[in-house]
Amino acid sequence: MRRWILAATAVAALAWPGAALAQQPIVIKFSHVVAPDTPKGKGSLKFKELAEKYTNGKVVVEVYPNSQLYKDNEELQALQLGAVQLLAPSLAKFGPLGVREFEVFDLPFILPSKAAVRKVTDGPLGAKLMGLLEPKGIKGLAYWDNGFKDMSANKPLYMPEDFRGLKMRIQSSKVLEAQMRALGAIPQVMAFSEVYQALATGVVDGTENPPSNFYTQKMHEVQKYLTMTDHGVIEYAVIVNKKFWDGLPPDVRSALESAMKDATKYANDIAKKENEDALEGVKKSGKTQIITLSPEDKAAWKKALLTVHKEQESRIGKDVIQAVYKDTGFKP
Ligand code: LMR
Numbered sequence: 291m292r293r294w295i296l297a298a299t300a301v302a303a304l305a306w307p308g309a310a311l312a313q314q315p316i317v318i319k320f321s322h323v324v325a326p327d328t329p330k331g332k333g334s335l336k337f338k339e340l341a342e343k344y345t346n347g348k349v350v351v352e353v354y355p356n357s358q359l360y361k362d363n364e365e366l367q368a369l370q371l372g373a374v375q376l377l378a379p380s381l382a383k384f385g386p387l388g389v390r391e392f393e394v395f396d397l398p399f400i401l402p403s404k405a406a407v408r409k410v411t412d413g414p415l416g417a418k419l420m421g422l423l424e425p426k427g428i429k430g431l432a433y434w435d436n437g438f439k440d441m442s443a444n445k446p447l448y449m450p451e452d453f454r455g456l457k458m459r460i461q462s463s464k465v466l467e468a469q470m471r472a473l474g475a476i477p478q479v480m481a482f483s484e485v486y487q488a489l490a491t492g493v494v495d496g497t498e499n500p501p502s503n504f505y506t507q508k509m510h511e512v513q514k515y516l517t518m519t520d521h522g523v524i525e526y527a528v529i530v531n532k533k534f535w536d537g538l539p540p541d542v543r544s545a546l547e548s549a550m551k552d553a554t555k556y557a558n559d560i561a562k563k564e565n566e567d568a569l570e571g572v573k574k575s576g577k578t579q580i581i582t583l584s585p586e587d588k589a590a591w592k593k594a595l596l597t598v599h600k601e602q603e604s605r606i607g608k609d610v611i612q613a614v615y616k617d618t619g620f621k622p
Contacts, residue, residue: 315350316542320376321359321368323482325506329436329564330378330526331355333557340549348542351376357483362462370427375534378434378526382461389422391610396465397602398521398595400611404562406618407435407523415613420527429535431547432528432554436500437565438520442513443496446581450474450594459485459497464605466498468598469522482507489513500524502561505568510578517581519591528554596622
């Protein structure tokens with residue numbers, strides 16, 4: 291009897307492949323390089339929760355944090371090949387893909403507030419920049435915040451001249467390279483997953499991060515000083531393999547669009563507090579001295595770094611920089 295039922299099911303599956311296949315959930319692999327208890331870490335888990343709920347289980351999202359699946363310099367290629375479906379890289383990491391315009395977000399002090407970031411990402415420039423990914427087989431779905439970056443090292447960084455000769459880890463952005471050179475430092479591009487070890491062994495002397503990345507990667511254990519410069523932002527583009535996305539059943543795609551919209555609101559709403567809590571964690575650890583800058587000090591940093599804007603015009607595009615100035619009212 292049991293064998294007949296099994297046989298009947300097998301026949302049904304063959305006769306109606308859709309039925310059997312329909313039961314197979316669509317798997318979305320979401321890979322990223324940061325810790326789970328960060329704005330992006332929590333945002334990706336929120337997307338998982340909502341995507342599975344809004345599609346009634348037709349989709350399963352597998353989240354791989356901390357570069358478990360792919361490191362920085364591998365993940366974009368893996369996305370283009372379809373080995374992974376979803377990523378949320380920092381906007382500082384699209385240069386190697388040939389989309390240099392995103393590096394406008396790396397220009398020092400160009401985005402003075404979260405509201406300014408929002409004005410750009412939710413405006414025409416934000417949409418235009420995401421559009422530049424389509425010819426690469428990538429579709430941009432959303433912008434997620436992290437926060438403002440601060441500078442750390444094992445010597446106190448009060449003024450730009452304190453950077454002279456320091457080896458500073460950066461993301462793969464030519465603008466960040468120019469920023470560190472403008473400070474007299476030696477920039478070192480390195481995958482995020484390698485930074486803690488490089489700081490611990492002295493391969494690099496310092497780096498720049500928002501508190502949420504600094505604390506969750508335990509950099510406070512290997513960095514004695516953190517200067518609250520807020521000189522730049524870490525902002526993410528949530529991206530999907532375009533062929534995969536366009537190939538989804540329409541009902542599933544629209545449910546995922548709602549899940550992404552709600553997860554984006556959640557991730558951007560928690561980002562500021564996540565960084566404040568992380569900074570509290572650093573302070574409580576007593577392992578890193580926090581240096582705050584007076585308005586005069588900050589003016590000296592701006593004087594030292596604003597030259598980078600002009601210098602990088604030909605790389606990023608004058609029109610792109612001007613569009614951010616217009617959106618944010620920034621006066622160089
Ligand atoms: C970094 O490499 O410093 C950051 O982009 C990591 C991240 O994704 O926040």
